[in-house]
Every structure is written in structure tokens, then in C-alpha cells.
Amino acid sequence: MYIQLLKHLSKDIELTPDEEQEFLSILEHHTFLKKSLLIQPGQKVTKEYYVLKGCLKAYYLDKAGQKHILQFAIEDWWISDFEAFFNAHPAQLYVECIEDSEVLSLDKSVLEDLYFRIPKFERFFRLKITKAFVALRNRILSTLQKDSKTQYLEFCEQYPNLQGRVANYHIANYLGITPESLSRIRKGLY
């Protein structure tokens, strides 16, 4: 069942079968329908989610009512309002299913317990957050440096599994441009 997740862990740390079992035992399995909200602004965020199946987005709704997508997540990705999760602040983001989805949830306090018992997991999540940091750094470099067309092409290259699966207006939103502009970019104008 969770071979996928064990393989995911093994990319960064080596676990004994017992440790693997211990990790699996602290996860909870959930299924959600499309449009379900896993997180809403104001809520306490005690969980982060590993996607077994489906597709989700994390977005911010600004004062003017504009959505801004910060992250997508499909199979084998983690998603949450990480700011809120890490700092025990109220959520600022929505996390919503774009497709019917199946996820495993990991509770913060249970995880912190685990860190003390098996420091290897602290290492795992340090490495994970480090990669996320690098990805964001590169995203900022892109926005500073590249025009929208290049950013779109790089997005398609970097996330070939999202292109086609996620609506174009979502991608446009993620890239910080309008659906109209993205349409023209895809037509080869600009």
C-alpha cells in the first residue's frame, strides 16, 4: 500500500523495517472529493499531507479577493500551509483538492515526538525543507530574470505531470499572469 512512501523516504534516509513501521503507524489515511478544503485561513494547522493520489493546490486570497496559487501537489508530494504548520500560526492559505484525492496526514506534535525518538526523521524533514527552499529560491530567480513566456516553458519542463492535468488558468495564476496572457503565450504571440 505505502510502498510509494517508503521509497520516497529511502531517497534521503535509510530505515530499519521497524522504523518504517513506526513511521507508517503515525500516519492517517484520508480521502477527499474535488473542491474539499483541507485547510482554511484562520484555522490551526496541525498536519502536513502526503499525496497518494489526486491533485491539490495551496493558495492565498488577498484583500482584493484575488487568488494566488503558491503550490500544487500531486502524487508523492507534500502539501500544507507550511508557514502555519512550522510556526504554529493560524493558517493564511487555503489547501484545496483540484481532483478527488487520497492523502496521508502527519501530525505536528506526533512528528516532533518522533524526532526525539529517531533523529533520522529530523534529518529527513530537514532535507525536504531544504529542497523546498532551493525550489523557491529558483522560482524567485526566475521571476526576477525571465519573461513570462520563458517562465511558462520552464514550468512545463519542470512539472511535465502538471501541464495538461491542471487547468491553464491555474498555471497562469501560479505564474502570476492572466489567463489571457497565458493563452497568447501558448499561441506563440509575445
Add this chain to the structure above:
Amino acid sequence: MYIQLLKHLSKDIELTPDEEQEFLSILEHHTFLKKSLLIQPGQKVTKEYYVLKGCLKAYYLDKAGQKHILQFAIEDWWISDFEAFFNAHPAQLYVECIEDSEVLSLDKSVLEDLYFRIPKFERFFRLKITKAFVALRNRILSTLQKDSKTQYLEFCEQYPNLQGRVANYHIANYLGITPESLSRIRKGLY
């Protein structure tokens, strides 16, 4: 001498005097003149730097020869090409002193040794990178959401110690706008 740094550590972890000494013992002290390069593209990056005194910037030079500043660092900040440092890739960034500076360097392999001996330090750097991740997330949210004027005002609010100390054209570059535009923003136009 390094009270500042010990205080910095104590914000996130509690150390015994022995552990504090052990940490200090693995650091190296350096002084650099303004314009010195601590890191250049292509180099191996084995160190991250804690700023005791002075001011530095980390920037990327794109194919068109344009600079893009990703980070400033003043007293009590860490700086490096973190992508290269974490992933043992060749540097993509320059790290350069904007002022004469005094830094402590921390070597990656020595640090990883330390993680095994004292897992508390793995925790410390996990928390550090987590905060850096959150800061980047908020920076992306800003660029998606806010006009240049708002971004500039927020920059001044968030880094009151940098505003005034760092040249405006550096700040403009960091924000991804031209010095001309920043000048007009500061004049109240736009």
C-alpha cells in the same frame, strides 16, 4: 567575543556550556574588505557564513550580464550560496562584501559530523532553513500580489537596518525594479 552568536543559537536550542564550546571550536574567523568575493560561480561551496560585522550580498549574474540580488546579510545573519552548499553543486551565485566585514565560517562536512554527535544542531539548522523557507514564500506572495511601491515600503519595514545602509540601486535590484523606478517611487510618483 561570540556572545552574539551564542544568543542567536539560544533562540532555538538550549546548549550546555560544553556544547557551546564545541560549536565555537568548529568555526573559523575571517575578515574581508569591501568588494571581496567569498563565493564565485563554479566554485565548490563548502562553507556558510555567519556575519559578525559588515554587510554582504548574494547575487546571480544572468546570461545577459544582469545582476539579481537574492539576499543581503548583516550582523547576525547567515549567508552562502545555499543551493550549492546543500546539494554539493558548483556555485551559481556570487557572495560579495558590500562593506568591510567580519564573518565566521562553518564547514559543511564538519557540520555534518556535528549533526551525528549532537542532533540538537540538526534541529537548529532545520529551524533556520524553515524560517528562510517561510521568508521566501512570503517574498513570492508579495511579488505575485503587490505593486512595486508596496513591496518597497514593506522592504523598508521588514529590514529597517538595511534601508539607509545599502544603496538604493541595490534595493531596487533586490526588488526586481530599476533604480529609476525606485527613485520615482520614493518621490511619491506612481
Add this chain to the structure above:
DNA sequence: CTTAAAAATTGATGTAGATCAATTCATTGC
């Protein structure tokens, strides 16, 4: 103090991408 170099400002003009308003195309539920 003087001069050169670096930084900031100002004005005129250009442009990528936004916005607004239809229109067409695709998907979903009945």
C-alpha cells in the same frame, strides 16, 4: 579642497502584459 567616479534623479518615449468585453470551445449534470 579638488576632482573623479559612483549614485540618484529627471524627462521623454516604448512595451509587456493587464484589463475589459465578447465570443467560442469543452465539460458536466440531468
Add this chain to the structure above:
DNA sequence: GCAATGAATTGATCTACATCAATTTTTAAG
């Protein structure tokens, strides 16, 4: 299979900020 709703496209116009070209102000070095 047909509305109805959601998504994508197209065209006309607008705007925040870029670019280019001087000019002025500030800083630093001899």
C-alpha cells in the same frame, strides 16, 4: 443529447514600469 456552466481564446485599449539619455548630487580618493 441538450442545457448550463466553466475554460479558453480573441480583440481593443490601457498602464505600470522599462529603457534610454542627460543632468545633478553624493561619495571617495589623492
